[in-house]
Amino acid sequence: MWNPLKLFHKKTPSLTPSRFPLVVVGQITDIKKHPEADRLSMVTVDVGSQQLNIVCGANNIEIGQFVPVALEGAKLSSGEVITPREIRGQMSLGMLCSAKELGLGEDDSGIMILDKSKVKQLGQTLDDYLTN
Numbered sequence: 612m613w614n615p616l617k618l619f620h621k622k623t624p625s626l627t628p629s630r631f632p633l634v635v636v637g638q639i640t641d642i643k644k645h646p647e648a649d650r651l652s653m654v655t656v657d658v659g660s661q662q663l664n665i666v667c668g669a670n671n672i673e674i675g676q677f678v679p680v681a682l683e684g685a686k687l688s689s690g691e692v693i694t695p696r697e698i699r700g701q702m703s704l705g706m707l708c709s710a711k712e713l714g715l716g717e718d719d720s721g722i723m724i725l726d727k728s729k730v731k732q733l734g735q736t737l738d739d740y741l742t743n
Contacts, residue, residue, distance in 0.1 A: 631737040633685035633693075634708065636730055637663070639676050647699040654707065656680055659734025666703035671721030677730050678722050679713060679737050681706040688714030713737070 637656035645651035645666060654667045658680055665680070672678070682705050685693045689712070695704050706712075711719035729743040 629736065629738045631679075631685070631713065633682045634679050634713065634737040635659070635682060636725060636733060636735050636737065636740050637678055637680035637707075638733055639672055639674050639678060642672060642674060645699060645701060647701070651699060653701060656705070656707070657733050658682070658705075659732060663704045664702065665705050665707055666698040666701055667707050667722070669707065669709070669721045671724070672707065676722075677725040677727055679708045679725065679740075681708050681712075687712050 635658050637658040639654055640657050640662065641655035643653045645653050650668055652667050652672070654665045654672065656663050656665055656678070663680065663682075681687065681693045683693055683695060685706075687693070687706075687708070693706050695702060697703075707722045709719045709721060710716035710723045713723065715723070725740060729740055731739065731743070
């Protein structure tokens with residue numbers, strides 16, 4: 612039998628929780644040697660709303676690259692929660708992430724480099740980037 616209420620039934624999109632609510636797309640704008648450690652770098656990353664200084668140990672990064680940035684409060688796949696911390700005398704206000712740290716694969720050889728053509732804007736969530 613025909614039901615007139617079905618004409619007005621509106622499907623609501625499923626509300627799936629964000630996998631990475633505090634991981635955003637950033638662009639590396641500067642890289643300097645860490646003054647107190649040979650294997651660390653001081654990286655400046657533009658995340659749209661601000662520039663963050665982050666201490667990084669990866670050697671596959673270059674100025675201009677788009678990378679996942681875990682902001683304060685982000686929880687990594689290991690369970691670690693990102694907090695501002697001093698690393699060898701320098702403050703680090705987030706973390707550049709590998710695929711393994713995000714639970715997106717086993718590659719932990721360096722920072723996950725994002726495809727520029729899929730980036731809508733700096734600061735977009737990694738969830739949004741991954742659904743592109």
